[in-house]
Amino acid sequence: MAEECRTTPLTAWHQARGAKMAPFAGWLMPIQYEGILVEHEHTRHHAGLFDICHMGEFLIEGEGADAALSRAVSHNLATLKEGKCRYGFILNERGGVMDDCIVYRFGADSFMIVVNAACIATDFAALRGRLPQSVSLKDVSDETGKIDLQGPESLVVLESVLGEDLHDLGYFGFVRTQWQGAPLLVSRTGYTGELGFELYLPADKVVAFWEALLADARVKPAGLGARDTLRLESGLPLYGHELDEDHNPAEAGMGRMLTSEADYVGKAGAQTIREKLLALVIDGRRAARGGDVLALPDGTPVGRVTSGSFAPSLGCVIAFAWADAAHADADAYVVKAARAELPARVTELPFYKDGTARMKLK
Numbered sequence: 001m002a003e004e005c006r007t008t009p010l011t012a013w014h015q016a017r018g019a020k021m022a023p024f025a026g027w028l029m030p031i032q033y034e035g036i037l038v039e040h041e042h043t044r045h046h047a048g049l050f051d052i053c054h055m056g057e058f059l060i061e062g063e064g065a066d067a068a069l070s071r072a073v074s075h076n077l078a079t080l081k082e083g084k085c086r087y088g089f090i091l092n093e094r095g096g097v098m099d100d101c102i103v104y105r106f107g108a109d110s111f112m113i114v115v116n117a118a119c120i121a122t123d124f125a126a127l128r129g130r131l132p133q134s135v136s137l138k139d140v141s142d143e144t145g146k147i148d149l150q151g152p153e154s155l156v157v158l159e160s161v162l163g164e165d166l167h168d169l170g171y172f173g174f175v176r177t178q179w180q181g182a183p184l185l186v187s188r189t190g191y192t193g194e195l196g197f198e199l200y201l202p203a204d205k206v207v208a209f210w211e212a213l214l215a216d217a218r219v220k221p222a223g224l225g226a227r228d229t230l231r232l233e234s235g236l237p238l239y240g241h242e243l244d245e246d247h248n249p250a251e252a253g254m255g256r257m258l259t260s261e262a263d264y265v266g267k268a269g270a271q272t273i274r275e276k277l278l279a280l281v282i283d284g285r286r287a288a289r290g291g292d293v294l295a296l297p298d299g300t301p302v303g304r305v306t307s308g309s310f311a312p313s314l315g316c317v318i319a320f321a322w323a324d325a326a327h328a329d330a331d332a333y334v335v336k337a338a339r340a341e342l343p344a345r346v347t348e349l350p351f352y353k354d355g356t357a358r359m360k361l362k
Contacts, residue, residue: 008053009145009206019223025118027054030223039226040312043192047151048222049213052198053206056120056141058113058127065109065135070262072130073113074249074270075103078261082107085172085187088257089249090115090123091266096245097252099123100237102189104174112185114146114198116239130265145206150196150230152356153218158186158197161212167361179209191227193234193355232318233311234357235279235349241290241306242277242320251322252277253349275303276328279351280344282317282335285310288344293336294321297343302327305335311351318351319344 005028014021019030030051032039042048060069070077075088085104089097099119104112115123120141128137149158159166162179166186169175174187182205190196201209213219228238237243242252249255250271258270282288288308295301308319319335321344335342 006054008051009203010051010053010147010210013207013210014051014221017221019221024224025054025116027117029054030221032223032225033221036223036225036229037312039220039222040229042220043151043194043222043226043230044313045152047149047153047157047216047219048192048226049210049219050148050150050222050224050227051210052146052148053203054117055146056115056117056123056139057144057146057200058115058124059111059138059140060113060127060131060135061106061110062135063109064132065111067262068131068135069103069111070260071264072127073101073103074258074260074264074266076260077103077105079259080105083173083175085174085189087172090126091248091264091270092245093266093269094245095248095266095269095272097239097243097247097249098126098245100239100243104185104187118240143203144200145203145209146198146200147206147210147213148190148196148198149213149219150190150192151194152359154194154196155361157213157216157218160216162186169361171358179212180205184209190357191234191236192230193236193350193352193357194230195356195359228307229309229312232307232309232320233313233350233352234355235351237277237320238307247275247277247322248272251275273325275322275324277306278303278321278323278328278333279347279349280319280321280333280335281347281351282308282319282342282344284317284342286337286340286342287317288319288321288335288337288342292338294323294344295334295336296327296330297332297334299334300327302330302333308335313352317342
C-alpha cells in the first residue's frame with residue numbers, strides 16, 4: 001500500500017530517522033518518532049515540528065475574485081482584512097461539508113485557500129465550477145511546502161531562526177517574509193491548541209528549513225499520531241470524522257461561524273439540525289473508537305463515535321460522537337466499545353483548556 005502513496009519532500013528524512021510511516025489520505029506520512037506520548041507532551045510544553053506538506057494550496061485572484069469567492073465558500077470575506085485568514089467551509093448544495101479550509105486574504109481580489117489532502121481534487125473542481133473564468137484559480141500544492149511549528153516555545157524558536165520580531169502577529173494573522181532568499185509565509189494558526197505557526201515555502205526549501213528549526217534543542221519532530229491527540233484534546237474537528245458531506249456546520253457546533261451575508265452555495269441547508277456532535281469524557285484508559293455505537297444507558301442506540309483517544313494531558317478518554325437531535329441532551333450515555341460498555345458524560349469544548357494558541361505575545 002505504501003508504494004501507491006504519494007510522498008512529501010521530507011519522506012526520505014523521516015525514513016532515515018526511523019519514523020513509523022503509514023498511509024494517510026493517499027500520502028506516506030510519519031505517525032511517530034520517539035512515541036506519541038513523548039511528542040504530544042513535548043508539543044504541549046515546548047515545541048513540536050510537523051510535516052504537513054500533504055495539504056493543498058490554491059491561489060485565487062483577478063477582478064471580482066472577492067465577490068465570486070464569497071459565493072463559493074462560507075467564509076465572511078466582507079470582514080476579512082488583508083494579512084488575516086479565516087476558517088470556514090466549502091459546502092455542497094444541501095449544506096453538507098465538502099471540506100473545511102482556511103482562506104488567506106493577500107489583497108482586495110487575491111486569496112490563498114488551504115484545503116485537506118484528501119479533498120484537493122474535489123475542492124478544486126468545485127471551486128472552478130463556482131468561480132467565473134475571469135477569476136484565476138491555480139493549484140500550487142505540488143510546488144508548496146508546509147510545515148507546522150507548534151508549542152509555547154515556538155515563537156522564540158522561529159524568531160531566532162528568522163532573525164525577526166514576530167510579537168505583533170495576532171491569532172489568525174500572517175506575514176510574508178523570506179528565509180535564505182526564498183519566499184516564506186508565516187501564519188499564526190495550527191491544529192494543536194498551542195501557540196504555533198504554519199509555515200509555507202517552496203517545496204525544494206523544506207528540508208533545509210526543517211533542519212534549521214530542529215537545530216534548536218527546544219524542538220522535536222512530531223508525527224500525525226501526536227497531531228491527532230493534540231487536536232482532539234483541543235476540540236478541533238477532523239474532516240472525514242467529525243465533518244462530512246452528510247452533516248452541516250451547525251450540527252457540528254459551528255453554526256456561529258456562518259456570518260457571511262453572501263448567497264454562498266449550501267447556505268440554505270447549513271443550519272438545519274438533524275444530529276448534534278457531542279463532546280464526551282470517559283473515565284479510565286480504555287478508548288472509544290470511531291464507529292463505536294453511542295447509546296442511552298438503557299441500551300437504545302442514538303448515534304456513533306467519530307473520534308476517540310486517551311488524552312495524555314487530561315488522564316482520561318475523550319471522544320466526539322454524533323447523536324440524533326432528539327436524544328442529544330441526555331445526562332449520560334454509553335459507548336459500546338469492542339470489549340466493554342463505557343459510561344460517558346457530555347462536556348464543553350475544548351477538552352483541554354490550558355492551550356496557549358490565543359496567548360498575547362506582548
